[in-house]
Amino acid sequence: MKDVAAVAGVSLATVSRVVNESHAVRPDLAVRVHDAIAVLGYRRDLTARTLRRADRLSASIGVIVEDVANPFFAALSRGIEDVARTRDVLAFVGSSDEDLHRERELAEGLAARGVDGLIIAPCGGDHSYLLRDRNAGTALVFVDRPPGFIDADTALADNVGGAADVVSHLVAAGHRRIAFLGDRADVFTAAQRLRGYREGLARHGLAEDAELIQSLSLPAEAYGATRALLERQPAPTALFTSQNLITIEAVRAMHEMGRQHTVALVGFDDVVLADVLEPGLTVVSQDPAALGRAAAELLFSRLDGYDGPSRRLVLETTLVERGSGELAPGAPS
Amino acid sequence: MKDVAAVAGVSLATVSRVVNESHAVRPDLAVRVHDAIAVLGYRRDLTARTLRRADRLSASIGVIVEDVANPFFAALSRGIEDVARTRDVLAFVGSSDEDLHRERELAEGLAARGVDGLIIAPCGGDHSYLLRDRNAGTALVFVDRPPGFIDADTALADNVGGAADVVSHLVAAGHRRIAFLGDRADVFTAAQRLRGYREGLARHGLAEDAELIQSLSLPAEAYGATRALLERQPAPTALFTSQNLITIEAVRAMHEMGRQHTVALVGFDDVVLADVLEPGLTVVSQDPAALGRAAAELLFSRLDGYDGPSRRLVLETTLVERGSGELAPGAPS
């Protein structure tokens, strides 16, 4: 910028004003500045700009998800990116692997890099460590799951409602022994979907059978858990899998056992190729990109000056019937 | 840091030395500094640090892929993240949507934010605009596809070899009319896989039939293109789809037409649930996470001082037999 000022024959301040369009500048000077910029191929250093400007804004944000390689979070990230792009904001993206320590490390690293805001799909646990950064002006939004021990804007899917709908759907097809396969109960979405499952059972006067409820530490365990459930006597006539990776493992197990046409299955979250399976895979689908966009809108409204109470957005889910969830109990094998 | 110095009763420089562990500091002073840091909850401002340090390193990099929501690029990003994490480097991630203008905008925005390096899955076209940034010290690596008009480190899969293997595999199963569905020819991977397809045909003395080669502008067109190909007389007995999203559309079309057991199919890139389809989906699989890790290693070796000629890493592909690629021509319908 010093060079630009020298070439244009104006002061540093004038170059800054032209580049920022912050003050009116005499047209002929502006032209000289623009010419100098073109000649030198000058590009402003945004980090120096951030350091000096009054609002300390950096036009960058941080995104922390469980795993960016999970299609759900990949689509969610993309939703955030799409909104950020309209404001020339770039996003750091990191994976917490459901590890609070890692999540915190990421959040601190992001804050140390001066991001304007943080969108976090939080692990279970205490997120009050973020209070200091928020007080320092970092906008904070949680997505997919709410935070613990801190009140903040949050964008969620209707996990309870969606899960209850699954149960109603299966009951309508005649099922009464419906198993639930979910993540560890300390994962918010897993807990909410389990709650919805229970509400669904209660709504139809069905008793809960603890042996039909499986909370898994890792999605990979769903394969074995599904096999074990289907080998029980009496076996459940329907399965509700509470997450995309779990659904995939359950489908794999059922197909290997040749039970895909005899045991009903509904998954939470949509999955690629679900419509091509035989039978097609019925799911309660959320729109992860929309979730990401909603979270980004919440974030930017804070950065735009909204200073009211925390908001909680709940996005509806959609039941997509494709066959596996419409099988009647005791369907021919 | 000023506050820390005041509380610890030392100079700014001493605090900096303690925090950076750059110079030996008298133990009692170091203790006082650490205490002051703990008391104040101090965290260093990394952007200010970057601005002032001699090497201008920011511990952040930029990643540009076609679409972070595409499972292939999502896994690739994660591979990069895993290597970056070992060095406490955070990554910006952006999607170019196969648009050179957008890619360039992203690259410039990233460079303006002072990233130490850029890993780009480039669109077709001229990437020489990046020369200036590389000369300014930004490390530069291309992944999945090589750049145009600039020589730089690149990590690729063996697209030609993998595609030729597909043809050999199908020929071994008895096929002679093998159709190819790929992206636009200006997408490098599409062009390479087409080349491999042609080399495969030549290897087995098969003539190329232009009507069996389809270059699509969008993966979504693969659905209609597959239907059209299979309605031809004579129809191809086997399909080679050159990319995950194209494979998915082709599978969908074949299943709807009920031809999945009569027409062979091999896809480039693996796909979720491929093993559960009937028949299972045979693919040439690359390891996108490994590709990402390789690219990140290339980048960090540059940042570690490697200054030799450009390197080109080519990762092997693996043919995964699952059924669809082992169907014989004229299999019963």
Next chain:
DNA sequence: CTGAAAGCGCTTACAG
């Protein structure tokens, strides 16, 4: 409207 000067939060020669 313009420029000279101060200063964002750090690191780094330079003396001592």
Next chain:
DNA sequence: CTGAAAGCGCTTACAG
């Protein structure tokens, strides 16, 4: 080993 001072590339009151 330590501190005072300069300065990274910018923005922003403050005069004029």
